Amino acid sequence: MADLVYQRIITSLKKAIDAGEFTDMRLPDERSLAQSYSVSRSSIKRALGLMADQGIIFKKRGSGTFVNPLYLKQDSYFNYSGKNLGITDSFKSNGQKPGIKVMSFDVIHPDKDLQGNLFLKPTEFVYAFKRLRLLDDIPFMIETGYIPIKLAPELSEQIASDSIFNYVESELGKEVNKTYLTISAAPSDQEGKDLLHLAENEPVGLMEGIFFLDDGTPFEFSTMKLHYKYFKYDSFVDLASK
Amino acid sequence: MADLVYQRIITSLKKAIDAGEFTDMRLPDERSLAQSYSVSRSSIKRALGLMADQGIIFKKRGSGTFVNPLYLKQDSYFNYSGKNLGITDSFKSNGQKPGIKVMSFDVIHPDKDLQGNLFLKPTEFVYAFKRLRLLDDIPFMIETGYIPIKLAPELSEQIASDSIFNYVESELGKEVNKTYLTISAAPSDQEGKDLLHLAENEPVGLMEGIFFLDDGTPFEFSTMKLHYKYFKYDSFVDLASK
DNA sequence: CAGTGGTCTAGACCACCAC
DNA sequence: TGGTGGTCTAGACCACTGC
Incomplete structure (x- = not known):
């Protein structure tokens, strides 16, 4: 460095x-x-x-x-400026106990979209998993992720029940350090109401994107559906570059 | 260019x-x-x-x-990607006709929060205005803004009915080119249902933040409440820089 | 090993600001 | 007019990838 x-x-x-x-x-x-x-x-x-x-x-x-x-002034503005990537890590600080419940964990062939998003050939396999994220045992996020098996051959349901990014860093010696996210919101669907305990009128926040390794390799495609009360994203934007 | x-x-x-x-x-x-x-x-x-x-x-x-x-994959909706600062400008490209309806325009004393956000003394005044943004005559966003009068003494309801940032640039010779945004979502309140024509279960996207001049002066504090179908934010995050 | 992006240099010239 | 940051060039060398 x-x-x-x-x-x-x-x-x-x-x-x-x-x-x-x-x-x-x-x-x-x-x-x-x-x-x-x-x-x-x-x-x-x-x-x-x-x-x-x-x-x-x-x-x-x-x-x-x-x-x-x-x-x-060191006001709050510079403390968190889009710089928290790992979901797991970003909650460590405020005293809440993060938890993960793996709902499913499979190996599948990527569909056309996913092939494009992760730069894969149709013949390559990906891990496909769905995880429920908890905070102090309260579910706040449904996460659906896809990771090419060639990038993390040893991935397992066991590992997915903890931080995948930390595993990648400590075991594979690679680092996830870029992401391209699309953020939006929508009325809650049935899954959201069931798993996140949302009422009829309560929405979900949506984050969808690709996570990249430090060498530029697309590592994971992920869709995150959040309870709206836990959905907050900070961003510092500099227009001068355009 | x-x-x-x-x-x-x-x-x-x-x-x-x-x-x-x-x-x-x-x-x-x-x-x-x-x-x-x-x-x-x-x-x-x-x-x-x-x-x-x-x-x-x-x-x-x-x-x-x-x-x-x-x-x-970016679709043609409203894309408030980190790179479109001026709301007005971000529509020029996709053929939709942007409109602005000024709902209110006043001069007030800032409350404690606002004083902090805009670096003001309690004795200083700010313009406070509420605007309804339209796209092809359809309302999609309610914007509440606060601007210190000392930074734009000549601001008027007339100017607010057009692009304020463009006015600042052409008339004051300053440029708004940085912003710190916090993004979230919430169920629609009465105002949202009325002005944005939202159904009971349909949410709003919220963007709240400070806009800065090119010399680092906080220029505006703004709260934007968007119809969820027009709420989409693209963000590219690079962790390596910190 | 050839090909790719990453870093760094040394220097030219331009555009803008303040005095 | 002098000092500042902005743009651009030409080229050297390094680090990593993939055959």
């Missing part, structure tokens, strides 16, 4: 910002930074660009680069 | 992807693209990098660059 030039610079600049070294909220210009770090200006630009994406700083052409006052 | 090399390439590649020119979902390698567009590989990398950030493609080191299958 720290062996990358731009990562090293980000770490260093963040530390300097937190230490309040830029009293006027203004960072040195890119050319000076390049010189003092003994790197090219391109590397500085890369580091600053990433920090701007994260909302830590903002740049003004012709004027300079400045610390985002909101970042210093 | 089109005078930037990497923008031109993004536009061109998007068109090619939409036209289904990459039948195996695989793009040419970066060096070939550089040659066929007669640009440097760096520019190709920049274009592809931005497209990857937007979830259009993903890259696999050592293997190549591929189209995100979920990107192809």
Whole structure:
């Protein structure tokens, strides 16, 4: 991690910002930074660009680069910005006991859609499983997942009853670190009413998407149906890139 | 816009992807693209990098660059993908006629929450307005917004009946280009049933958040209540950056 | 081993801002 | 006008994939 030039610079600049070294909220210009770090200006630009994406700083052409006052305030905004991927992990913090009940666990051939989503040939197999997620023994989410067997040959119902992503990380040495999610909402269907104890007028939140490994391989296609009271998604959006 | 090399390439590649020119979902390698567009590989990398950030493609080191299958599946509904900030703007493309009906427009003192969200002192005033958004004359969203008067002193009901962000950009020379959104869902309340024509069991999608100016100033706090059929949010999350 | 994307450099030129 | 960030180039070398 720290062996990358731009990562090293980000770490260093963040530390300097937190230490309040830029009293006027203004960072040195890119050319000076390049010189003092003994790197090219391109590397500085890369580091600053990433920090701007994260909302830590903002740049003004012709004027300079400045610390985002909101970042210093350390308000709630920067604590959770779309950065919680693993469902299991995101609940560890607030004292609630997460649980998983595996409803089904099979090996099937992917249909056309799934072949496309996971880049599979029709002849390849996938694990197909449905899990009920609990929080303090209360069900809040129905999750349907598909994972190519070639990517996790040893996957089992046993493993699925715990965190699959943690298993992938610790046992396979790979990391799930990207996801493309489509988020929507709908009236609850029968399954939702039964498993999530929803009333007639209560909706579900829907999240559907692909999870990618760090090397870009599509790892899982997942559909998540959430009790609306547990459905909350935070997102920090930077339009400057478009 | 089109005078930037990497923008031109993004536009061109998007068109090619939409036209289904990459039948195996695989793009040419970066060096070939550089040659066929007669640009440097760096520019190709920049274009592809931005497209990857937007979830259009993903890259696999050592293997190549591929189209995100979920990107192809986006339907023609309202897509508030992380990349469409202005609500007004996000409809220009798909042939639907956006409309705005201002329900109320006042100046008030911010309550405690709002003071925190917009960085205000209790003595400062904000514009408070409620707008009904239409699509081809059909209401789909109720928007409640708060903007400090000091940031847009000349704001009026007249302006609110059009795009506020466009006004800010053209008249005030500032740009709204970042937002922090919290997304959730809920059963429809009376207002939703009345204004959005929702049935008893049909829910609303909720988006609540702060919009920022390019210099980091919080500009607007907004709560958006959407008809669930128009509520769809695409999000590409990269965990690696933290 | 050949091919792919990732990182980094050194430097040119442009566009914008403030004085 | 001088200083700032933005764009773009040309090329070197590295790390990973897949045959």
